[in-house]
Amino acid sequence: xxxxxxxxxxxxxxxxxxxxxxxxxxxxxxxxxxxxxxxxxxxxxxxxxxxxxxxxxxxxxxxxxxxxxxxxxxxxxxxxxxxxxxxxxxxxxxxxxxxxxxxxxxxxxxxxxxxxxxxxxxxxxxxxxxxxxxxxxxxxxxxxxxxxxxxxxxxxxxxxxxxxxxxxxxxxxxxxxxxxxxxxxxxxxxxxxxxxxxxxxxxxxxxxxxxxxxxxxxxxxxxxxxxxxxxxxxxxxxxxxxxxxxxxxxxxxxxxxxxxxxxxxxxxxxxxxxxxxxxxxxxxxxxxxxxxxxxxxxxxxxxxxxxxxxxxxxxxxxxxxxxxxxxxxxxxxxxxxxxxxxxxxxxxxxxxxxxxxxxxxxxxxxxxxxxxxxxxxxxxxxxxxxxxxxxxxxxxxxxxxxxxxxxxxxxxxxxxxxxxxxxxxxxxxxxxxxxxxxxxxxxxxxxxxxxxxxxxxxxxx
Amino acid sequence: xxxxxxxxxxxxxxxxxxxxxxxxxxxxxxxxxxxxxxxxxxxxxxxxxxxxxxxxxxxxxxxxxxxxxxxxxxxxxxxxxxxxxxxxxxxxxxxxxxxxxxxxxxxxxxxxxxxxxxxxxxxxxxxxxxxxxxxxxxxxxxxxxxxxxxxxxxxxxxxxxxxxxxxxxxxxxxxxxxxxxxxxxxxxxxxxxxxxxxxxxxxxxxxxxxxxxxxxxxxxxxxxxxxxxxxxxxxxxxxxxxxxxxxxxxxxxxxxxxxxxxxxxxxxxxxxxxxxxxxxxxxxxxxxxxxxxxxxxxxxxxxxxxxxxxxxxxxxxxxxxxxxxxxxxxxxxxxxxxxxxxxxxxxxxxxxxxxxxxxxxxxxxxxxxxxxxxxxxxxxxxxxxxxxxxxxxxxxxxxxxxxxxxxxxxxxxxxxxxxxxxxxxxxxxxxxxxxxxxxxxxxxxxxxxxxxxxxxxxxxx
Numbered sequence: 001x002x003x004x005x006x007x008x009x010x011x012x013x014x015x016x017x018x019x020x021x022x023x024x025x026x027x028x029x030x031x032x033x034x035x036x037x038x039x040x041x042x043x044x045x046x047x048x049x050x051x052x053x054x055x056x057x058x059x060x061x062x063x064x065x066x067x068x069x070x071x072x073x074x075x076x077x078x079x080x081x082x083x084x085x086x087x088x089x090x091x092x093x094x095x096x097x098x099x100x101x102x103x104x105x106x107x108x109x110x111x112x113x114x115x116x117x118x119x120x121x122x123x124x125x126x127x128x129x130x131x132x133x134x135x136x137x138x139x140x141x142x143x144x145x146x147x148x149x150x151x152x153x154x155x156x157x158x159x160x161x162x163x164x165x166x167x168x169x170x171x172x173x174x175x176x177x178x179x180x181x182x183x184x185x186x187x188x189x190x191x192x193x194x195x196x197x198x199x200x201x202x203x204x205x206x207x208x209x210x211x212x213x214x215x216x217x218x219x220x221x222x223x224x225x226x227x228x229x230x231x232x233x234x235x236x237x238x239x240x241x242x243x244x245x246x247x248x249x250x251x252x253x254x255x256x257x258x259x260x261x262x263x264x265x266x267x268x269x270x271x272x273x274x275x276x277x278x279x280x281x282x283x284x285x286x287x288x289x290x291x292x293x294x295x296x297x298x299x300x301x302x303x304x305x306x307x308x309x310x311x312x313x314x315x316x317x318x319x320x321x322x323x324x325x326x327x328x329x330x331x332x333x334x335x336x337x338x339x340x341x342x343x344x345x346x347x348x349x350x351x352x353x354x355x356x357x358x359x360x361x362x363x364x365x366x367x368x369x370x371x372x373x374x375x376x377x378x379x380x381x382x383x384x385x386x387x388x389x390x391x392x393x394x395x396x397x398x399x400x401x402x403x404x405x406x407x408x409x410x411x412x413x414x415x416x417x418x419x420x421x422x423x424x425x426x427x428x429x430x431x432x433x434x435x436x437x438x439x440x441x442x443x444x445x446x447x448x449x450x451x452x453x454x455x456x457x458x459x460x461x
Numbered sequence: 462x463x464x465x466x467x468x469x470x471x472x473x474x475x476x477x478x479x480x481x482x483x484x485x486x487x488x489x490x491x492x493x494x495x496x497x498x499x500x501x502x503x504x505x506x507x508x509x510x511x512x513x514x515x516x517x518x519x520x521x522x523x524x525x526x527x528x529x530x531x532x533x534x535x536x537x538x539x540x541x542x543x544x545x546x547x548x549x550x551x552x553x554x555x556x557x558x559x560x561x562x563x564x565x566x567x568x569x570x571x572x573x574x575x576x577x578x579x580x581x582x583x584x585x586x587x588x589x590x591x592x593x594x595x596x597x598x599x600x601x602x603x604x605x606x607x608x609x610x611x612x613x614x615x616x617x618x619x620x621x622x623x624x625x626x627x628x629x630x631x632x633x634x635x636x637x638x639x640x641x642x643x644x645x646x647x648x649x650x651x652x653x654x655x656x657x658x659x660x661x662x663x664x665x666x667x668x669x670x671x672x673x674x675x676x677x678x679x680x681x682x683x684x685x686x687x688x689x690x691x692x693x694x695x696x697x698x699x700x701x702x703x704x705x706x707x708x709x710x711x712x713x714x715x716x717x718x719x720x721x722x723x724x725x726x727x728x729x730x731x732x733x734x735x736x737x738x739x740x741x742x743x744x745x746x747x748x749x750x751x752x753x754x755x756x757x758x759x760x761x762x763x764x765x766x767x768x769x770x771x772x773x774x775x776x777x778x779x780x781x782x783x784x785x786x787x788x789x790x791x792x793x794x795x796x797x798x799x800x801x802x803x804x805x806x807x808x809x810x811x812x813x814x815x816x817x818x819x820x821x822x823x824x825x826x827x828x829x830x831x832x833x834x835x836x837x838x839x840x841x842x843x844x845x846x847x848x849x850x851x852x853x854x855x856x857x858x859x860x861x862x863x864x865x866x867x868x869x870x871x872x873x874x875x876x877x878x879x880x881x882x883x884x885x886x887x888x889x890x891x892x893x894x895x896x897x898x899x900x901x902x903x904x905x906x907x908x909x910x911x912x913x914x915x916x917x918x919x920x921x922x
Binding site: 099100101102103104124125145146148152156157159160173174175176177179180181182183184185186187188189190192193195196197212213214216236239240242244271273274275276277280281340341342343344369372373374407408409410411412413414415416424427428431432433435436437439440442443446447458459 | 560561562563564565585586606607609613617618620621634635636637638640641642643644645646647648649650651653654656657658662673674675677697700701703705732734735736737738741742801802803804805830833834835868869870871872873874875876877885888889892893894896897898900901903904907908919920
């Protein structure tokens, strides 16, 4: 291949980077601790660029790892095979269209979520997929990885907020799936097959996304607890009272302490409402917190104010990164669990997560989107310390066992990537459906007949 | 096969019906005008029964058409091949579980939607998939056919309200996909592949569905117009004002006349809100209707009252049936179009639909879920009148061309079935993605390697 000279000629020198330092950066995502150096990082600027790269990979028997901003947390974006090109869509970051009547936007996939939502605010609209990493994470990445985030308790995950995609599949062909309408029944739902496919079926080059109006009114509270079970019971009780929360987030005592909220269990609850209901709904929120021994420490009567109160919650990942690097320097690795259980099982499951953390003695803080049962225990370790590493990985996998025990999922919104392939097999065994993994492999072959895209993710090749 | 004796022995005589009169009833769905007599109608009472039937079909090289209550409208449930067993799940109609905390229910797929929602009302919950045929249509059928209905403007289609499925695939194996949590990222999204698969991938034997609280408060209006464009502009303007309607339904002048509302264009608009906002939101609804020359003829300050006001709208299908049978007796056929366009294109698209109806002179009334752009022109003809039949089918297909012209979809919620296979090819041609149909065939082979399930639907075999 002589340093990808043909590809450089085809695409232009500035799009094909072979500098080892750049390649090293792109070899891994935040959670990967084993990776290969890619041959090159290619910055696509159009779907046609992607087609060129795919054709080149077919011809030269190379792999492609498609990435956006590589904020994924299960090793989804790591390069794990030799002879891989990292295909970055981060330069494809334009908003192509916003419709304030159709409540949809057409975007290039590399646009960052916060940047996108900032533009949408001008129209009074939102894209309610809101991972804690929204400053950096892209719209395309959160679709491809099936993201969720902080508004999911009411609005659901990315799969509810994408209408159509353009993608390049493994034959080098462009396809368009989905519609510009929410209802769209045009044969099998290939659109949702791409949502959460972790770059294994093709490269998304454009997305048509569904938007929602920003809340007309909003109220929220922050409450603190001495006991994790009381916090969990507050969520259970809110659901039983049919309080349809837009946001219900939590952080455990160690997490709250680390981000400066004091050593208490912290719960954020917010509801999007129609104007005129503010005082009544605020009273209901306080009531359900206090009925479960929570102490209301802050309240907000506007989405904007509540958004600010949520800031410390967004540190669930960055705070451990800082602490881990202080402790272990360049050997620091962070692993973020991503289980979800039905809300009714939260009290038991959260108690068991907390007990496991104490038993293992690996530094871990826990938080998450408790409104949809999604818990993110976040642990860190020194990769050069074999014993600590072994225990950390075991604890991480133990969280998956807790999820299965309480009828939950081992992967709520981060995907399988490299880290959860064994867990995924366990999850399907628990459902008496081990053959699903084989069906996945067959599906991949249809879209990716040469086995180019993001190999060894989700399942072993 | 000697009249399916083995199968009768295996399942019991009462489950395997070979009476020709019964077979004739089950051969067709309301919209089918060409069909074959099935060998038998089998009433499954459990997933194990379904497994037995599938194994029997494999062994004896038979086809299976899975049906629930056969209310589908694109020929989805019709028997179109010889050597077919109709597999009815209507006896599998139990609610297995309702959780007022997890806001989910586990049901057998044959339960009727209204029956299900009546039970859910005891918990203050709803399953917001609400086809006009909800009295008869089943939960399973509306999942398998990707139904939508009258609450879709806010709540979206069935795909947003199903969490998990148990199904028997074409190998005779049972699989479980999805989770008991809304967030669920366990590899490829097989769950949504089954949604809208029209019985071509397997037989759904159990569904775990997501529920929503019933609206805490609700207001709605009914307005009438002299001009279809004014009505459409009302919807456009409501969206521009960010009025997130739960219900926005319409009926054209001929439709309104037929169901006793007078020869006017009728629009129903309703919003689910939080208590305390009633008067303000009601005023906004009236204002937007009146600003577009609508006359408000009724209003409701409760969901229950609005639900009653919607009754005539639910006659969009039954009223033509009655009229068609009066005109053409047993030769009457009804075809219901099912296009959707982005809301902003409604004024042009609705005007063009109306003009086409006048040009063709085939009896047609039009109504639909205008809040999500979904238009259902409903026409009827005499199948023994070749000239009328030809024109009727041409008009039906012309609606699809209007959808494509205005960036819409040829199939919003009724699926492809028998009637829209050519339209589907046109739709994918328009997206420069004709290869999708071939990908569909490959996907079918994975789940249905012997080609048993509902052959010749969606695409030609």
